[in-house]
Amino acid sequence: MLSLQILANGLILGGLYACIAAGFSLVWGVLNVINILHGSFIVLGGYLAFFAYSIAGIHPFLAILIAAPLFFALGYVLQAGLINRMIAAPVLLTLTLTFGLDLMLSNAMLVAFSADFRKLILEPPLGVLSLGALVLPVDRLSAMALALALTGLLYLVLARSRIGRAIVAVRMDREAAALMGVNVRRIYAVTFGLGALMAGASGALLAMIFPISPLVGPVYLGKAFVICVLGGLGSVPGAMIGGLTLGVVESFGALWFGPEHAVTLSFTLLIVVLVIRPSGLLGRKGYE
Amino acid sequence: MGAGLSALLELSGVSRRFGGLRALSDIDLAVERGEVVGLIGPNGAGKTTLVNVVSGVHRASAGRVRFDGEDVTRLRPFQAARRGIARTFQIVQPFPAMTVLENVTAAALFAGGEGSIAEARSQAREHLEFVGLAAVADQPAAQLTLAMRKRLELAKSLAMRPKLLLLDEVNAGLNSVEMDAALGLIRGIAARGVTIVIIEHLMKVVLSLCSRIVVLHHGELIAAGAPAGIVQDERVVQAYLGRRYAAAQAAGG
């Protein structure tokens, strides 16, 4: 059945999307900062995986283990050193700040790697899995599985670890958290680091499936926006719901309107949702 | 009760829900022109919600609000303001970077019906004189002390040329000297013919200012009437005042 296949495709994609958005949503929900750099972090993670594989033969699944600490450190330092100075500034300024930083990063990547699309081709190819009438490419399936695992790991960290609970506390009420002894500045930096980690890791996974270029950064950023509006801010389950929804919407949208309109469709969805429910689909209160 | 045609403000069966929470249940209330009505009750009783419903911040989930003969239930705040309903906030909200004068000018211009900015400004100066803030007219509002901010709120309310003034805990955070000054101002405003509804915790203020007291508890209006009767009313004593206070009142008169 065609619809079932499309649905399956959408869910697989959605799992990846959830991973893309989880870190972005966390940073937005906790720091009240929209990290425009997120898209470029994803692309950078993709490049890391690509070069790790083509130069050193390191499989993307392993590349994630390398990417994770590197990106965490990058995010931590960037936040603690730079973004934190502006943390209390109005939306306009923080948004413009991360915009400027993103211009710098994507220009740097453009110069270093050129705009040419790179495709990570696994040797030997992973093939497809046939489940009855469904055809599931193994590379996508395994990427999705890893993406879900990573997202699940983030959820566990937030739910069980001390630092995770501190992050959630700061998200709910910054001042109360501070009064309870939480070092809010450090939590901000850790959260941003986690966001960067998720971005870099999901970029490495995406590299297995989609071609990479600095030009696609904004595309992934846009998807992260939509997922946050759909699923709410600062929560991993929200990112899951938003991601899966977007994946399915894009899949069916590609069928009905053509794949080139996928982005327009998701953005139109974003605007419609915001107009109808100004605080997002799940109405997650927290930050504007 | 007894809502006559001359009642300035009339609430009929007004309820307000927030999700599952009933903040106001079936309120019937009439406020006559020229009255100073005290609105008392424990925290969470719905006093501020009542003021919000009247001023248009929240829409009543059920029931109707009539003001000066007109149904105002569905009005938005700015429309209520232009019809002569003014209110102050517990947590004072000025325009921080604008000067004190500009703050009051805004009120005169948009709700007070002044034609031009210049006219509004001169009106504003008069109101600043009345509340005693003329000396700080050109300071940014953010620099004022709490007591002065409360006076600024009063000046802004006056500039709106209100028929009805809703005061929400105007004395919170003031020391006794500042409070006496505030009370004097409120009496002055009442003397000008403005009808006042004042939410207040301090019974001595309520008793000295108000011609009538209305008591809310858990969103319900449990008592209304002259101050002397209210302080002895069993339900009010149970819900809010407490036996010791009632006994002291009865003894002290």
Add this chain to the structure above:
Amino acid sequence: MKRDALAAVALFALIAALPLSGDSYWMRLGTTMLMYGVLAISWNFIGGMAGYPSFASAAFFGLGAYTGAVAQKLGVPMALAWGLAGIFALAFAAALGLALLRLRGHYFAIASLVVAEVLRELVNAATDLTGGGMGLNLPIPRLASVQAQAVFFFYAMLALAALAFATTLVVVRSRLGFGLRCIQQNESAADMLGVNTTRYKVAAFMLSGVFVGVAGAIYASWLHYIEPPDVFDVLYSVKAIVMVLLGGAGSVFGPLVGAALFLSLEELVWRNYLQVHTGVLGLLIVLLVMFLPRGLMSLRFGVWGRA
């Protein structure tokens, strides 16, 4: 008011003398600066005065460019096409404003950002009307020479910039300007004081769109060729914001000062660091936001200039 108006007249008169130099490079630069000025002045209405972080400038610019271009393709005379673009942008801003201005903060910013993307794709898809991804060629105005054309477009932009600036002067002194300022300071307090916040915000948003739309149309005619990624470029939105931040949000002369300064910096960087010019732009933005968020004008006149 008199002093500002006089200063403005002097400034514009000075700029108007530029074509006398006869240098086509300077004229191109001047025309671009005036266009940037329009972008900045326009953003100031919604972003500076009302305090809403709009990223919609690119949407208005592209919409105006395509409206003007398509109109001309269909035979409408150029100046009329520009007017049409303005009207279209005005109507679009009204509709969009009513839909989006209920949103606050980040949600408003993102929604306004995304609108340009959606418009770009729609224009891309409507190939029959707009030429889609292949772009649109415009009829070349029948003017004497390339030189005369350059002068013509320079004065067209100048007139637009002067109009936009004059509107700023009027609004700042008016009820609308006062109300916008109250909204920017504390929107719910403004509401409680009798300000019809919806009407005022939408008015500001419309002002932020109409001149930008006309600028887009003039730009299209000036270049004779447009394509979607060019005129719907999100950088137009970002530059508008940066220019106003540079000069001082909410102030009267700030946007112009910011535009002039920004263009000078951009031109300097472009000529010297072509490959990294967006990166350097990014660096400029970062430094500006971190160290001079109130802009240059704030150093002298305070956030709102002389009221």
